[in-house]
Structure formats: structure tokens, C-alpha cells
Amino acid sequence: MKVAEPSYQDMSFPSKYVLRIIYVSCERVFRPDLNGRPVVVLSNNDGCAISRSNEAKALGIRMGVPWYQLRPLVQRHGLVALSANFALYGDMSDRMMSLLATLGAQQEVYSIDECFVDLAGVGGDLTQRGHRMREQLLQWVGIPSGIGIGPTKTLAKLANHIAKTTAQQPGRYPAQLAQVCNLGDLSPGALQAVLAATRVGEVWGVGRRLGAQLEACGLHSALDLAQLDPTTVRRRWSVVLERTVRELQGTASIGLEEGGHGKRQIAVTRSFGQPVTALPELEEAVTVFASRAAEKLRRQHGAAAQVMTYIRTSPFRQASQYSRASVMPLPRPSGETGAIVRAALAGLRATYRPGFSYAKAGVLLLDLQAGAVQQGELGFEACTPEQRHGARLSDVLDRLNQRYGQDTVFVASAGLGGTQRVWSMKQEHRSPRYTTCWDELPVAHA
């Protein structure tokens, strides 16, 4: 394996990476009393911790710990637990993203709390600009953020990791890299030191498994990884890790993906509040998951060719396990709620076995294509009456829900309109104002 000397001083900096809308931070904007206290945000059904304040981390609370294990900490350490409010986080994310978009010509929104911005051609002191942006985000949105700047996405991610970690673990990295870290500011020696201080598992793209394998080979730091020969890495591991190595060496190998392109797959899945055994209850859940997935699909003006439905028992229980998925092709690619719900229900009935306690179900839309024919669009009149009917119903559904809020109208499975929703999302207190049975809606009224 050859040795490459990393030095990024003379390279251009095409991308920059910015982050941190911890859910806890969103809550603190409206609840200043939570500052300085250990706070966690809980997942659906208040199942487990999905966001932690630094004070909560200091208590040793790890990501994904189930709530029942945390409950004692409320008494003992004043831990505050909140049910997730994803609508709020999405809102604050949108506001931050539009501010960040002004940094450069191109932006990739990577997740709810991260984006890459292309800084090619942006002049001036990038580090200073980073600090100014951070102050703006804090002032205008109220969220603390961290900014990393590097010549590739992987290095920008690494820089961001350093920006974040420096404040949390004093002494690990040079203090001036806290909050905003620009790798271009570092001398070759300082850069090597920073890479050497980063464990290989902290590199973007190296997870638990790969991390363990690399450690076993004596490759412990990001520097160790950066000094490998990419071709050897490809042969011994994979093209994925090869890309990571190249990126660490300063060669951009993962492109910026601009917004606007639709997703390749859409999923709606939920764990149930209590175990579910009966088919009708699963049918009701799957019906709602499928129609919500269809709404997402129409928002990107897409059509799905296949619908996957899965059900599974809880892997954490001793009871006998069952987990199956089935994929149903649609007669023709569609974004209609009716067609997608029917396919999902057919898939469910094909996989359902009585006698199991189901803990989770999900509907995935696969093989997505652009351009479902929608009401008012060219080609609509060429559809069959059933297809036109479906498109019209979907359109009405979307308009009502956009205007009056999610779940104003939703589809219920046949014979179950108005029964209790089994996946009880505690934070959603709204009850649907209307329920209807899809199959019972007369064509003439659509």
C-alpha cells in the first residue's frame, strides 16, 4: 500500500457542508427553559430517543435507547423527554436551508439537518463567511450550527465533524477549529495531525462493520485510511470505500446532487403502539400508509410501477418471528391512491399469516417514474374511465388535505371507516374530521 501525503492548501474548494438542526435545538427555540438541561426527543409512539442535548449525552444516553430505560433518569437527573414534532422541525429546516442556499451557486439538501453548498468561484475569506452565516442562523432561526469546508464532500463532512467535536471534546483538535472548520486553513502538518486524531469509524461512509474490519487490519485513523492506495482498496474492499479514500485524498468522487430530482423510492412505515394480530387492523394501517405514500408520490409528480408491503413481528421479543414482504406490480404505473391502496392490500393479504403478534408494517413505492397523468393534464382524457376516476379522487384528496391540513380526509379500508387507528401517534391529537370508504365512493360524484 502506497503512501499519499494529504495537503489541501492548493486545491479548489467546490463544496462546503453545513449542519445541525438537532431536534432538541428546535424545541429550545420555543422553550428557552430547556437550555442547560438534559433533553431528549422521542420517536413515534415515544419508542426511543432520536435526538439528545449535550447534557443528555453527558448522562451517557445513546441514540436509539428505548424510553422505558430512560424513564428513571427523569427523577434522578431531571431529564426532559419530548414527543417528536416533525412538522416543526421540517419548518425550521426549510428556513435554514433557504438561508444557506445564498452561500453559493448550488445546494444539495442532504437531510433535514444538513446540506452541501458548492463554493466554486466564491471569493473572499471562506472561514469568515462561515462564521457570519453561523451568526445569522443563530439570530434569524435560533438554531446553533456547525460549518465544515473542504475540497470534497467527505472532507467537508470531516471538517464539519471537527467543527462540532472540538467544542464538545476540548483538546482533541485545535481550539480555533470549533464551530467553523476550514481544512484549507491548515498547514500540511496540522492537517495530518487532525486526520490522525480522527478515528477511522468517524469517516463518512465507514460504518460499524467496515470500521471493525479496518481496525483489525491496523488502520485506526482517518490518516491511515487516507494513505491507502485506492486501487488496492477497491480490490480488497469495494468501490464504495475506494471512493471514500479518493475523497480523503482530495479528489472529488461523490458528486453534488441538486434538488429537484425526485426520490427513487418512497416509504411509509410505522411500528404499532401495541402488537396487532388481526388482519383487518393490519388492513387499516396498510391502507393509510399506502395512501400517504401515494400523496408523497404525487407531490413529486411521479408514478410507481410496483408496491411493496411488509409486516413483521418484533425482533426484540422472544415470541416466534415472522417477517415477509411482497411486491405487487401495478397494471400500469400510477400515482393514484386507489390503485396503490388496492395493490398494497393485495400484497398484505398474500403475506399475512394468523397467529403472530405484528409490531410493524410498511408500504414502499418502487420503480418510480416521472409523469403520472393527473387531472387537467395532457393525456388525461386518453385514460380509461377508471383511471380518470382515480386521478380525480386523488386530486380532490390532495386539495382538501393541502387546504385543511393532513388527514382532513383519508382513505379507510373497506368496512373499517372510523375504527381506532392502531399505530396511535401520541403527538397527533387531531382526529380526522371525515372518513370515507374508498371503494364506496360512487364514480358519478367524483
Add this chain to the structure above:
DNA sequence: TCTGGGGTCCTAGGACCC
């Protein structure tokens, strides 16, 4: 008692074809 949800990409192996 009680353990999230939503994505992406890659690979191996089987089916099928000539």
C-alpha cells in the same frame, strides 16, 4: 409492559438467452 423512520448504493447469485 416498553426498542424510529426514511433513504441510497452496491453486490452476489439466479434465470435466461444465444
Add this chain to the structure above:
DNA sequence: TCTGGGGTCCTAGGACCC
């Protein structure tokens, strides 16, 4: 004893990410 060789497409599952 000894059963071609190579290409494509599809799918399931793994690994990773936030």
C-alpha cells in the same frame, strides 16, 4: 470420471447514512 462461455437482467440482502 471429466458436461461451454459469456452476456444481460432482475432481485434479495447488506452496508451505510441521517
